[in-house]
Amino acid sequence: MSRRLFFIVSLAFILRLVLGVGAYFFLPQIGHADSEPQQAGYLFFDAYRRDNQAWELAQSGKPLAKAFDQKFSSDQYGGLLWLSAFVYRYLGGTAHQPLEMVFLAALIGALGAIFVYHAARRFTDEKTAWLAALIFAFYPESILFGAAQMREPFLMTFIAMAFYGLVGVETPKSPDFGVQNPQILNWLWLALALAGMLFISPGFALVTILAAAGWLYFGGEGRRIPWQAVAIGAGIFALALVALTLSWDSLVAAKGGGILGVIGSWVRETAKWNAYVLKRSSGIVQLLFETLPPALAMPFVAIYGILQPVLPAALIEPSVPFWQTLGVIRALGWYLLLPFVAFAPFVAGNMPGGQSKRRWLWLNLIVWAWILIAALRGGGDQWDNPRYRVILLAWQAILAAQAFFMLKSAAARWFWRILAVEMIVIAVFGHWYLYRYFAIGFNLGIRNTLALAIGLAVLLVAGDWLWQTFKKHRQS
Numbered sequence: 519m520s521r522r523l524f525f526i527v528s529l530a531f532i533l534r535l536v537l538g539v540g541a542y543f544f545l546p547q548i549g550h551a552d553s554e555p556q557q558a559g560y561l562f563f564d565a566y567r568r569d570n571q572a573w574e575l576a577q578s579g580k581p582l583a584k585a586f587d588q589k590f591s592s593d594q595y596g597g598l599l600w601l602s603a604f605v606y607r608y609l610g611g612t613a614h615q616p617l618e619m620v621f622l623a624a625l626i627g628a629l630g631a632i633f634v635y636h637a638a639r640r641f642t643d644e645k646t647a648w649l650a651a652l653i654f655a656f657y658p659e660s661i662l663f664g665a666a667q668m669r670e671p672f673l674m675t676f677i678a679m680a681f682y683g684l685v686g687v688e689t690p691k692s693p694d695f696g697v698q699n700p701q702i703l704n705w706l707w708l709a710l711a712l713a714g715m716l717f718i719s720p721g722f723a724l725v726t727i728l729a730a731a732g733w734l735y736f737g738g739e740g741r742r743i744p745w746q747a748v749a750i751g752a753g754i755f756a757l758a759l760v761a762l763t764l765s766w767d768s769l770v771a772a773k774g775g776g777i778l779g780v781i782g783s784w785v786r787e788t789a790k791w792n793a794y795v796l797k798r799s800s801g802i803v804q805l806l807f808e809t810l811p812p813a814l815a816m817p818f819v820a821i822y823g824i825l826q827p828v829l830p831a832a833l834i835e836p837s838v839p840f841w842q843t844l845g846v847i848r849a850l851g852w853y854l855l856l857p858f859v860a861f862a863p864f865v866a867g868n869m870p871g872g873q874s875k876r877r878w879l880w881l882n883l884i885v886w887a888w889i890l891i892a893a894l895r896g897g898g899d900q901w902d903n904p905r906y907r908v909i910l911l912a913w914q915a916i917l918a919a920q921a922f923f924m925l926k927s928a929a930a931r932w933f934w935r936i937l938a939v940e941m942i943v944i945a946v947f948g949h950w951y952l953y954r955y956f957a958i959g960f961n962l963g964i965r966n967t968l969a970l971a972i973g974l975a976v977l978l979v980a981g982d983w984l985w986q987t988f989k990k991h992r993q994s
Contacts, residue, residue: 523635523651527628530655530664534624538665542617548840559616562901565667568593572602573614582607597717598669619667627664627671630912631655633678638916640685641877646919653915654678658851659908662844669718670909676714678912680726683707684733722909729884729913736876816894823893827900829853830948834955845900852904857940858918859885861933865921868929878920885913935982939975946971 519527542559549556555566571593575584582603586596593599602619610618635651642650654660654674663670686704708730715723810818832845863886866878892906925933950967952958962970 519632522648523632526651526655527631530631530661531624531628533656533661534627534664534671535621536665537661538620538624539617541665542620545840548838550838550841561662561666562668568599569602569616569619569667570614572599572619573606575599575603576606576610595717595719597719598667598672602667616667620665623667623671624664626675627660628655630671630675630678633675633682634912634915637678637682637685637912638919640682640689641874642916642920646916646923649919649922650915653855653918654911657855657908657911657915658847659904660911662848663905663908668905670905672718673715673722673909674911676711676718677722677726677910680708680711680715680730681912683709683711684730688734688737725884725888725910729881732880732884733877736880737873820890820893823899823903824856824889825943826893826903827852828947829944830951831900834948834951836955848904853940853944855914855918857933857937858921859889859914860936861924861929862917862921864929864932865924865927868927878917881913882917885910885917931982931986935979938978942974942978943971946974 538561541561545559545561546557551557555561555563558566560566560569572585575582578584582600585593585600585603605618605622606614631651631654634654635647638647638650660671660674663674683704683706686707687701712723712726715726827845827849829846829849832842832849836842837845863879863882866875866882869875869878888910889907892903895902895906921933924930946967949959950962950964953961
């Protein structure tokens, strides 16, 4: 490992650990007084429940396999609960020390930057790889979840590890962390990552297998996917489906038999439930749901979810200073990353034809499909939606890094259009929040505000496109 990469990973680890330790000691004073998890020093309710159940299991003397029983409902799959209980039983002392899992989460989350760098370096250039590693290491949402007893830092690193192994399969002569290794090590990295995902959250093993299959397929010039990939993928796919089915007991009896029926019912019911939660979440959203045609309700949920955490709300909506500051940093991080991730498909679309273009388009498809799924799965919530979205940060970071270095390409005009649309959204909704909380500006109402933002965005993009088309015709 180079000194620069070691410094990046070390700093990323320190930032996560400092936030986690600081929250444990100071959150009872600077957090919400009526929040039991915060008064106990936890950043997330899920972390609070799972960590305390893990300590209970560790002290019970029962087999740790009990983590996979339905009794311990704090962890849907049981893997992270088992790991936490293992740490507390065999590596901890006689007192509950939540910071042990914070340390582990921070370490695993930071190590992901190594795999992101080496994966990107294998099929892009040096500068793109460095920027991708920096994004992964210091993206605010990544730091936040890496500072808590959550599954996200583990999944983010496992996906980066899997992608590193996958790219290595295609470039067997490339050095593995600076040392020439036999091809078997690439398969080992991929298998270890998939096993880790299967243990922590089986669904992401399926996502990774899908992404890997497309990557190998679109990268081939008339050749088949390697038999090793088929064997590993089939095995992990089967195990993941079994684990998912066992986790979603309530859906086994859903309409439509078999595994596909279970998954299809889960997707459908999840979308309906999260739309219902979003509809009841605030008076603003309730009003929009009452006035919007039913066909527009779900698109609104998706767009609202993509924009979370909303920057104007984070800046203006009153809250406890600690959480407001954290909210602003989170929102700034996403609103800086979003234009580049949105620009990435245009960059891929303007590449010369061939396997490289097909692979970049496939990676963009996976990332944006997941962003939309996360928006629907999280119901537009400012916590759950970014939480699901950040799990694929490794791929988002690589796409954003590549897009950044293509700002002088023929497609660059689209980046500035995307950025202008984002500025319109911030300005228009910033005005709405200012009037709502401080009576500054005009009372446009939420429906007119939404219509104004959409209208200005469409007018700007369409107008600029027509102007550019007109200029080209004149020049020709």
